[in-house]
Amino acid sequence: MHKRTRSEFILAILILIPLLAACGSASTNPTELPVATADPCAAENLLAAVTPVHALMRAFDDQAQVAVLADVSQMVFVIPPLQEVRRQAEDLAVPACLATLKELEISYMNSVINTLLVFMQVGAGNTEVLVQGITQGRSLHDQYNQELARLVGEGALPDSSLETTPTP
Numbered sequence: 001m002h003k004r005t006r007s008e009f010i011l012a013i014l015i016l017i018p019l020l021a022a023c024g025s026a027s028t029n030p031t032e033l034p035v036a037t038a039d040p041c042a043a044e045n046l047l048a049a050v051t052p053v054h055a056l057m058r059a060f061d062d063q064a065q066v067a068v069l070a071d072v073s074q075m076v077f078v079i080p081p082l083q084e085v086r087r088q089a090e091d092l093a094v095p096a097c098l099a100t101l102k103e104l105e106i107s108y109m110n111s112v113i114n115t116l117l118v119f120m121q122v123g124a125g126n127t128e129v130l131v132q133g134i135t136q137g138r139s140l141h142d143q144y145n146q147e148l149a150r151l152v153g154e155g156a157l158p159d160s161s162l163e164t165t166p167t168p
Contacts, residue, residue, distance in 0.1 A: 041097035047152050049095055054148065056092065057105050060085040064112055075120035082113050101147045108140035 040049040063085060067078040086109040094102050115133030122129070 040095040046097070049098060050101070050148065050152050052092060053089070053094060053098060053101055053105060056085055056089045057108075057144065060089070060105075060109055060112075067112075067116055072120060072123050075116055079113060079116055079120070082109070082116070086110065086113065098151070101144065101151060104140060104144040104147055108137060108144055111137040111140055 038045050040046070060082060063078070063081045067075070067082065070078045086106065089102065089106055089109060092102065111133060115130060115137060118126070118129050118133060
């Protein structure tokens with residue numbers, strides 16, 4: 001009987017060792033530990049949160065510079081890329097602290113696109129409407145840059161301002 005008890009004891013240990021090892025590794029598995037999500041609006045994370053918004057503004061400004069050089073007959077080719085960048089900006093999810101920046105960005109993009117559409121329809125003939133659109137676009141771009149500077153400081157990101165604001 002003594003031999004049987006010893007065998008049962010060894011068998012019990014052999015069964016318990018893997019179970020105990022599994023329990024021990026489960027408690028140290030880092031995937032099961034709660035992970036704190038970084039606040040995108042915290043000062044140390046704000047630059048990273050602003051970067052995708054600003055990248056779309058820069059892409060739009062690049063396309064807008066091409067549009068400035070285009071003839072009325074070419075507007076049909078230069079407006080769709082601007083609309084695509086605007087759609088990307090509209091679809092971009094941003095934290096609450098960037099809502100104003102995104103709103104100003106989209107308003108500016110809409111102003112430029114609408115001005116180019118008017119230019120495409122009337123050409124340079126209706127200068128009053130075109131001047132209004134250009135003035136509004138410049139104002140919105142300035143407001144965007146002010147909000148960007150307020151969020152991340154001057155010079156924190158590559159400049160998005162145009163040397164020449166789109167003037168169809």
